[in-house]
Amino acid sequence: MTMPTNAPTAAHALTDVTASDSTLRRFLHGLPGVDAVGLEARAASLGTRSIKTTAKAYAIDLAISMVDLTTLEGADTPGKVRALGAKAVHPDPSDRTTPATAAVCVYPDMVATAKEAVAGSSVKVASVATAFPAGRAALGVKLADVRDAVGAGADEIDMVIDRGAFLAGNYMKVYDEIVAVKEACGTSARLKVIFETGELSTYDNIRRASWLGMLAGADFIKTSTGKVAVNATPANTLLMLEAVRDFRAQTGIQVGVKPAGGIRTTKDAVKFLVLVNETAGEDWLDNHWFRFGASSLLNDLLMQRQKLATGRYSGPDYVTVD
Amino acid sequence: MASVFEYAPAPESRSIVDIAPSYGLFIDGEFVEAADGKVFKTVSPSTEEVLAEIAQAGEADVDRAVKAARKAFVKWSALPGSERAKYLFRIARIIQERSRELAVLETLDNGKPIKETRDADLPLVAAHFFYYAGWADKLEHAGFGASPAPLGVAGQVIPWNFPLLMLAWKIAPALATGNTVVLKPAETTPLSALFFADICRQAGLPKGVVNILPGYGDSGAALVAHPDVNKVAFTGSTAVGKEIARTVAGTHKKVTLELGGKGANIVFDDAPIDQAVEGIVNGIFFNQGQVCCAGSRLLVQESIQDELLESLKRRLSTLRLGDPLDKNTDIGAINSEEQLTRITSLVEQGEAEGAERWSPACELPESGYWFAPTLFTNVTQAHRIARDEIFGPVLSVLTFRTPDEAVAKANNSAYGLSAGIWTEKGSRILAVANKLRAGVIWSNTFNKFDPTSPFGGYKESGFGREGGRHGLEAYLAPSSPEGER
Numbered sequence: 040m041t042m043p044t045n046a047p048t049a050a051h052a053l054t055d056v057t058a059s060d061s062t063l064r065r066f067l068h069g070l071p072g073v074d075a076v077g078l079e080a081r082a083a084s085l086g087t088r089s090i091k092t093t094a095k096a097y098a099i100d101l102a103i104s105m106v107d108l109t110t111l112e113g114a115d116t117p118g119k120v121r122a123l124g125a126k127a128v129h130p131d132p133s134d135r136t137t138p139a140t141a142a143v144c145v146y147p148d149m150v151a152t153a154k155e156a157v158a159g160s161s162v163k164v165a166s167v168a169t170a171f172p173a174g175r176a177a178l179g180v181k182l183a184d185v186r187d188a189v190g191a192g193a194d195e196i197d198m199v200i201d202r203g204a205f206l207a208g209n210y211m212k213v214y215d216e217i218v219a220v221k222e223a224c225g226t227s228a229r230l231k232v233i234f235e236t237g238e239l240s241t242y243d244n245i246r247r248a249s250w251l252g253m254l255a256g257a258d259f260i261k262t263s264t265g266k267v268a269v270n271a272t273p274a275n276t277l278l279m280l281e282a283v284r285d286f287r288a289q290t291g292i293q294v295g296v297k298p299a300g301g302i303r304t305t306k307d308a309v310k311f312l313v314l315v316n317e318t319a320g321e322d323w324l325d326n327h328w329f330r331f332g333a334s335s336l337l338n339d340l341l342m343q344r345q346k347l348a349t350g351r352y353s354g355p356d357y358v359t360v361d
Numbered sequence: 362m363a364s365v366f367e368y369a370p371a372p373e374s375r376s377i378v379d380i381a382p383s384y385g386l387f388i389d390g391e392f393v394e395a396a397d398g399k400v401f402k403t404v405s406p407s408t409e410e411v412l413a414e415i416a417q418a419g420e421a422d423v424d425r426a427v428k429a430a431r432k433a434f435v436k437w438s439a440l441p442g443s444e445r446a447k448y449l450f451r452i453a454r455i456i457q458e459r460s461r462e463l464a465v466l467e468t469l470d471n472g473k474p475i476k477e478t479r480d481a482d483l484p485l486v487a488a489h490f491f492y493y494a495g496w497a498d499k500l501e502h503a504g505f506g507a508s509p510a511p512l513g514v515a516g517q518v519i520p521w522n523f524p525l526l527m528l529a530w531k532i533a534p535a536l537a538t539g540n541t542v543v544l545k546p547a548e549t550t551p552l553s554a555l556f557f558a559d560i561c562r563q564a565g566l567p568k569g570v571v572n573i574l575p576g577y578g579d580s581g582a583a584l585v586a587h588p589d590v591n592k593v594a595f596t597g598s599t600a601v602g603k604e605i606a607r608t609v610a611g612t613h614k615k616v617t618l619e620l621g622g623k624g625a626n627i628v629f630d631d632a633p634i635d636q637a638v639e640g641i642v643n644g645i646f647f648n649q650g651q652v653c654c655a656g657s658r659l660l661v662q663e664s665i666q667d668e669l670l671e672s673l674k675r676r677l678s679t680l681r682l683g684d685p686l687d688k689n690t691d692i693g694a695i696n697s698e699e700q701l702t703r704i705t706s707l708v709e710q711g712e713a714e715g716a717e718r719w720s721p722a723c724e725l726p727e728s729g730y731w732f733a734p735t736l737f738t739n740v741t742q743a744h745r746i747a748r749d750e751i752f753g754p755v756l757s758v759l760t761f762r763t764p765d766e767a768v769a770k771a772n773n774s775a776y777g778l779s780a781g782i783w784t785e786k787g788s789r790i791l792a793v794a795n796k797l798r799a800g801v802i803w804s805n806t807f808n809k810f811d812p813t814s815p816f817g818g819y820k821e822s823g824f825g826r827e828g829g830r831h832g833l834e835a836y837l838a839p840s841s842p843e844g845e846r
């Protein structure tokens with residue numbers, strides 16, 4: 040539950056909070072605080088849910104279908120991106136009942152290659168634009184980056200916010216940038232807004248950033264780039280799930296959540312699904328509303344899936360390297 | 362498209378615990394039958410299955426046990442503190458080693474979820490023995506005189522809500538200070554205490570230092586009244602506490618009573634709402650609300666009442682009630698049929714008084730004793746459900762407008778054991794906490810326990826403190842040697 044008591048309740052009234060710098064600041068600072076100890080304790084206690092057998096099989100397939108299979112290296116080549124695309128479509132060549140991943144996530148210059156690689160499948164192409172991962176470029180450059188990716192056919196844009204502006208309290212600047220990027224996405228691409236939660240430092244900031252992103256029109260809010268020390272954690276993801284839950288209660292608008300970075304094992308992924316299930320609810324248990332930004336996670340999910348199917352643990356040579 | 366994420370059952374194996382068909386009394390290091398041969402049955406509240414037949418202590422058994430404890434006291438109290446510490450450390454380590462077995466046992470006998478016995482009860486039980494083991498050789502530095510002496514034989518009577526934890530709260534400080542013990546566990550939950558007797562033997566504890574006498578109220582009454590008991594420690598209902606106070610009045614027995622409560626959980630409008638909701642849930646639904654310090658009165662600032670209640674109801678809808686041995690169960694069974702009847706009757710009174718009752722959609726198992734998590738709104742100070750301890754998963758919601766009103770309402774209770782304050786404003790936490798008449802006050806959390814922290818109440822919640830350095834005081838005579846009692 041996240042609305043401050045003085046907050047307007049109707050959806051149209053929420054747009055008033057972005058009328059000026061001061062109204063926006065007042066709104067964000069009026070959000071209920073986050074007690075760090077309590078938040079982390081809740082995340083930890085949900086992590087003790089024991090998920091076995093049928094529930095685990097369901098969770099593994101769901102998690103696979105939620106993966107944004109990602110390659111974001113300076114050394115990316117078309118060959119690497121094509122390999123990634125093929126894996127996204129058929130994650131486990133030995134078992135065609137394995138669901139496809141949600142998307143492949145690449146740099147803008149690789150979007151066209153990725154589109155070709157996943158053509159004819161359900162797999163979306165996401166692209167990190169807006170001067171990823173630092174976000175330190177002029178707005179014009181960021182928007183050109185976005186248009187480039189959208190023009191090449193990207194279905195989803197993962198933008199980073201200007202953390203410097205956010206930490207300086209310049210919320211309006213961050214808001215305006217997100218609005219502009221959303222506009223550049225047009226109607227064809229969904230926008231994921233990355234906060235780089237590790238740099239925002241406090242849970243209060245993460246809650247404010249979540250609301251800021253949603254007010255500005257984010258389709259997804261995403262924890263991090265995967266390029267800093269602290270990325271997705273159960274606690275910051277729980278917090279963001281509370282934010283989307285409350286935002287929908289206030290506005291009727293549903294926003295997705297994407298934890299990214301640091302989720303490597305099936306066990307971890309299942310814990311995140313438990314957070315989704317018990318916080319935002321089953322409406323979010325779908326790859327339209329929840330994603331994992333993770334590259335190494337998929338192979339562990341596949342190995343666990345094979346183990347459930349065969350009763351044996353096969354090992355890393357029985358899944359494809361990226 | 363997503364089907365509901367149904368967690369498959371994840372039951373803890375009960376084969377890890379080996380429950381014998383019958384148990385005796387533990388006197389002078391041996392399991393013995395009751396002098397009059399009386400026995401009673403202990404059942405599992407979640408299934409009504411009979412777990413074992415237990416010997417029932419009568420007056421003659423109490424006398425035997427107190428004599429054994431008196432005899433053992435001579436040597437035990439003469440041991441250097443560091444030697445007593447060795448035994449306590451050993452007991453603590455055995456508890457850790459056997460914690461899974463004990464957690465399953467406790468869940469079977471008590472009905473509380475394995476999640477709680479595993480993650481809360483057992484770690485705290487071991488922690489209490491470790492903590493007081495550390496004090497055993499430092500008593501002269503505890504602030505109770507230069508050479509504090511033990512009192513003698515402690516007669517201890519504990520309740521059924523945290524059977525093993527209450528045993529630890531009682532036995533650990535008693536042994537650390539050099540006293541010997543005769544303990545009566547509750548009639549509905551004697552098993553873990555009897556397993557503890559076995560742990561005492563495993564640890565090589567000298568005979569007679571710990572004696573366990575299962576039985577009903579009359580066994581407890583005989584123990585409390587025994588002339589050769591020097592110290593009485595009781596945790597349980599206020600009614601029985603008053604009875605004990607009457608019994609020991611005029612004797613030289615030292616007494617501590619830890620009784621009922623009707624804790625106020627105060628949520629201000631600037632609280633961290635999501636965490637407050639968790640705290641409210643933990644405050645009243647932990648151990649099915651069968652907690653003396655439960656936050657059973659929610660005092661919420663009027664301005665956020667609606668949204669807080671909406672959040673709370675949504676959260677309650679995610680609570681999982683059922684088989685306590687399932688690792689995913691949040692709410693287990695009520696401890697006994699008698700307690701279930703009491704809860705049911707108080708809740709019916711609440712409805713009759715005009716308070717609004719709400720429970721999440723929740724299927725109750727067919728056998729066993731169950732009560733759905735329940736919320737009462739439109740409650741006033743004049744309602745019985747705002748005044749009487751229900752000792753069940755029932756939350757009464759009241760409102761306030763100003764901090765003064767919150768304090769006045771919180772203190773307007775015959776009890777004074779616990780309270781909670783939820784606000785992001787540090788100065789308000791301190792200001793309000795200073796005005797609350799309660800033994801434990803949590804801020805932005807609830808139901809947190811630690812062996813280093815003293816626990817106890819004001820008014821009808823009892824007197825004396827358990828836990829921490831303060832907990833030693835109840836078992837020490839500052840300057841008078843044992844002979845002067």
